[in-house]
Amino acid sequence: MKIEVLGPGCAKCRKLYEVTQQAVAEAGLEAEIEKVEDISKISSYGVFLTPALVVDGVVKSSGKVLKVKDVLKALQQ
Template structure:
């Protein structure tokens, strides 16, 4: 499974990436993180507000920094 972090390097985007990393490590989930920081690619997801988090191309949240616990909940729901 691929966890995609969409953002152009703003502080909130970095925070979201760190939280996703913590969620994957803490939950023992088999997933890798992909950072998507090019605007045209971000827009292809249909996202207008960053940071956003997508799993295998499907946007789960946009415009907010999910906590590690919230991300783990989403990962477990997959």
């Protein structure tokens, strides 16, 4: 599983990255988690509000910091 957290490096983006790491650890999943700060790559997903969560190339959330339970739900979809 490949997970990307999209954002320019703001506090909310860093928080979503931390929450995502925590959710993956709690679920015991094997996943590659990448923080993407390149604006052109972010816009290639059609994301205009950050932070955004992308799982295996599919945008699951944008514009808000999710809670651990919400990240877990997004990973299971």
